[in-house]
Amino acid sequence: MLLLKGARCIDPRVGLDAITDILIRDGSIAAVGADLPVGDDGLGTDRPLIRDLSGRVILPGLMDMHVHLREPGQEYKEDIASAARAAAQGGFVAVLAMPNTQPVTDSASRVAFVLDKARYVGVTRVHVAGALSRDLAGESLAEIGDMYKAGAVAFTDDGRGLQDCGLMRLAMDYVHQFACPVLSHCELESLVGSGVVHEGIVSTRLGLAGWPAAGEEIQIARDIALAELSGCALHIQHITTAVGLKLVREAKERGLPVSCEVTAHHLFLNENDLNATYDTNLKMNPPLRTTADNQALQEALIEGLIDVVASDHAPHAAHEKALEFERAPFGCTGLETTLSLLLTELVGLEKMSYQRLVECLAHAPRRILGLEEVGIVAGSPADLTVIDPGVRWQVEAENWQSKSANNAFIGQQLQGRASDVYVRGIPSMIEGTVCDV
Amino acid sequence: MSTLSSQHLLEIEDLSVENIDHILSTAHSLMEINMRTIKKLPTLRGRTVVNLFLEPSTRTRTSFEIAAKRLSADTINISGSTSATVKGESLVDTAQTLDALGCDIAIIRHRFAGAAHTLTQNMRASVINGGDGCHQHPTQALLDLFTMREHFGRLKGLHVGIVGDIAHSRVAGSLLPALRLMGATSTVVAPPTLLPARVDLLGATVSYDLDALLPKLDVLYMLRIQQERQARAPLPSLREYTMLFGVGRRRLGLLSPHAIIMHPGPVNRGVELSSAALATAKNLRLDQVSAGVAVRMALMYLMVGGEKKNAAA
Structure with a gap:
């Protein structure tokens, strides 16, 4: 289990735009809300990993x-x-x-x-x-x-x-x-x-x-x-x-x-x-x-x-x-x-x-x-993009994940970028670092 | 060190009015050298000039070679068929190789626009654009300005009519902005299929009526029409082109008495100009060729052989 805490969560399809928490279990969103009951499951085996994402935006x-x-x-x-x-x-x-x-x-x-x-x-x-x-x-x-x-x-x-x-x-x-x-x-x-x-x-x-x-x-x-x-x-x-x-x-x-x-x-x-x-x-x-x-x-x-x-x-x-x-x-x-x-x-x-x-x-x-919908709602696959809106960065001529560097915006100053990405509840990027599988 | 505002000459816009005046005045004094029996100056002795002509060219390459030799430079000619480009070498690698061999001036003629710029990114030499695709051919514009100025004593206020394939002409690509810069007026005459999308940006107005324009011109500048037969040609036939835009005996008579005819060559005799229009004393196309050597000597001299005290100033 994973609990994403403190971020502004936005999903217009369900009318969500609030600072709230997202609980992920088995690759899906188990619950969305503040003060989610995530305590001991009675067996001591189901404590969620908690990530504090205050200041971030989750989409x-x-x-x-x-x-x-x-x-x-x-x-x-x-x-x-x-x-x-x-x-x-x-x-x-x-x-x-x-x-x-x-x-x-x-x-x-x-x-x-x-x-x-x-x-x-x-x-x-x-x-x-x-x-x-x-x-x-x-x-x-x-x-x-x-x-x-x-x-x-x-x-x-x-x-x-x-x-x-x-x-x-x-x-x-x-x-x-x-x-x-x-x-x-x-x-x-x-x-x-x-x-x-x-x-x-x-x-x-x-x-x-x-x-x-x-x-x-x-x-x-x-x-x-x-x-x-x-x-x-x-x-x-x-x-x-x-x-x-x-x-x-x-x-x-x-x-x-x-x-x-x-x-x-x-x-x-x-x-x-x-x-x-x-x-x-x-x-x-x-x-x-x-x-x-x-x-x-x-x-x-x-x-x-x-x-x-x-x-x-x-x-x-x-x-x-x-x-x-x-x-x-x-x-x-x-x-x-x-x-x-x-x-x-x-x-x-x-x-x-x-x-x-x-x-x-x-x-x-x-x-x-015609693909399966994803959203910030219980039951949806836990596919989430976390944005750090405050980070400033410059598009560089090198250091890409892509094998190629033919970007049209090299040299440009940008503000805001994804910090974390979850695919079926598994991170593909954490704090700007792409996860090796 | 260059006494011009730019190390390279890629586009006519690299030069200021003062630069152009300086080049034309220098060329004027160099014309005298070209009349001597011993046509040689020591200015570029020990310097190496590379002519990288990756597209067929006789006139421009020869002109640059003679100009460099008259300034005592060592010259090397590399043509499309003898260069490593036929072995698949990229222009970047050709440029880096020439740089490693060591040269002071590189002149490039290439079928693709922007090729001269690529050279500047990969060589330390001063680069002169000898014609890149349908983009620019700035030394042609300089020699054309020189020819006009020698004849009329001025450029300001001249009315120049350029007739022919403007869309694919690097000559027009340089000459039109050059004329605007020097205070001359330009009108281009061509079927719409041979005009660029925004000819107004080049500083010219458009006319489709050559007969009406001819009496107003100081300079009638004729361009070559591509002879190649192609599917979807921009013209129904050369015959029709000649009828609408070619100059023969009748149209010669419409020109004002003081007007001159120019052509960058090579001429398609009987298409844009008839034999009569080539034979008339008004036709200065061979003066242009002579001017080419002097102007290119002046340019190279001012680029790398200029007086040190000027460079420091």
């Missing part, structure tokens, strides 16, 4: 529903074990693995490989998204039903947009029978071409090929229309533009099964952060957009139009990011900074409540993916 365990584990195939960038530790360091109890591994996670055996390996590694709960199309080639359906039976909870060709409209319709029709969402990376390749940065100020200044906002928005509009046609739940990944948000708003107002996510880098960085140093850690897909988009995304997140914040954790080795900007791979790491960025830029500045934070990092991802 339902956070989940990152957009993570590239890189295993199998690119273990030099990241593997399941290092990603699991990075997740714990960043305050997450669970992640959703994207299927663009090598080989692609497009069959039941490959789904099973990731789930088995993650179970062996422990530390963090790993869920798996299977590929929509075989080998992510966008030509024919992958064995979606078999992957579903093996435990895949969502389907996506993330990393690429699915170009063929007819195939996307087939995929959404087909996935619909399993009541799973299709996660859509929206990128119209015939329009985006070789674009590497937002088409506008930065493409002009740096002489780089533009990745126009319309290349994303056209596919958002298409996929919303297909969600209506198929009835399949659609989750727009890493949305970046104000126009895209309008499309999502209109779809939601019409009652369509549409949700969306935003990354920390699209919330807080924009094209003006790119300059003549050609920092490849700022090369993203979709690209960093405009200051006006930053503003629209933040407002939409606070309002609840954006359902989820996800990291799109995309580790790449130093030698890959040291290439010329146009040759370097897209993406940045985010597991270890996303929560702190939200705490620093939104919650700490009182632009967003902890309640919204819990919604977008804990409840919404699980609801969208």
Whole structure:
């Protein structure tokens, strides 16, 4: 038994926001309240371990529903074990693995490989998204039903947009029978071409090929229309533009099964952060957009139009990011900074409540993916994230749990970070130190 | 030590108006050297200049090589086909290797934007951007400014029309900000498919009507059009391009009598300029080539060979 004492516990789903205690027994929350009866069980064997967490904030365990584990195939960038530790360091109890591994996670055996390996590694709960199309080639359906039976909870060709409209319709029709969402990376390749940065100020200044906002928005509009046609739940990944948000708003107002996510880098960085140093850690897909988009995304997140914040954790080795900007791979790491960025830029500045934070990092991802709910309530799995809101820290170029250091926020001062993480009542991080299992 | 405000020249914005004036005036006095029988100064004796040209280039590489040799530097040419990059070496490693070999000035031409910046992070040498992707080609802008100033005696108030593929032109990427900095006015003329997203940021206005613009220009600056046939080409045909934006006998007649024609080369004869437009005395493209040597000599001289008393000041 474990008793977490003295922290401010917040779970909007049960209307909880109070300094109270949480009693954990056998991996579940046994009770929540002040002065819990935790005394001797009469046999002298059931005394709880007590942790005083005064000054901390406890939230339902956070989940990152957009993570590239890189295993199998690119273990030099990241593997399941290092990603699991990075997740714990960043305050997450669970992640959703994207299927663009090598080989692609497009069959039941490959789904099973990731789930088995993650179970062996422990530390963090790993869920798996299977590929929509075989080998992510966008030509024919992958064995979606078999992957579903093996435990895949969502389907996506993330990393690429699915170009063929007819195939996307087939995929959404087909996935619909399993009541799973299709996660859509929206990128119209015939329009985006070789674009590497937002088409506008930065493409002009740096002489780089533009990745126009319309290349994303056209596919958002298409996929919303297909969600209506198929009835399949659609989750727009890493949305970046104000126009895209309008499309999502209109779809939601019409009652369509549409949700969306935003990354920390699209919330807080924009094209003006790119300059003549050609920092490849700022090369993203979709690209960093405009200051006006930053503003629209933040407002939409606070309002609840954006359902989820996800990291799109995309580790790449130093030698890959040291290439010329146009040759370097897209993406940045985010597991270890996303929560702190939200705490620093939104919650700490009182632009967003902890309640919204819990919604977008804990409840919404699980609801969208149809996963077991977690909460600060008796009977829930004891998946908890403990935050130290007072700690100030600087994002450093090294010392990551992730194998890769391609973070977009290096040098930035942040306030607040996860101090402890519990997964099924077992700590994956204690006082900022990730626990070896 | 450099007498310029920056150790490197990666973008034209690295230079101040004073720097540019200084380079152009120095180049003016160096032009005289290039007329002599013995075209040699001892300024860079014992210094090593590396020409790292990882993309095909004849004109710029030769110009830099001649400039360095006339200043008595030891020059080394490394081209794409002879470099270790064909063996898979990264630019970072190439730069570190050249640094270990020891060089004072590195000039880089590369097909990717930002390559010159990568060199500065991995070498102690002064780095000159000899053209990086679709980004900038600052020494071309300097020699173009020089050519205009030699001809008109000033830059301020000149109206320069740049015609052609602005979107993919590193020449325009440097020349437009340079003209703005020096007080000249620019208009770009191109189909919208060959314009960057925010050409206004480069300080130019846009026109699609070359005939209407020609009489107003002091300088007509023509760019080359990529000949390569490609799927989804930005033009229906070169024939149509020439009809809309090429300059031949008829359009020559629309130019004001005092106007000049410039071109960074290589020219696609018969596409952007007809043989008549190349043959006219108004066409200063070969003056630009000569100016290139003097301007590059001036730049290297001021970068590493400048007078010590200036450097200390």
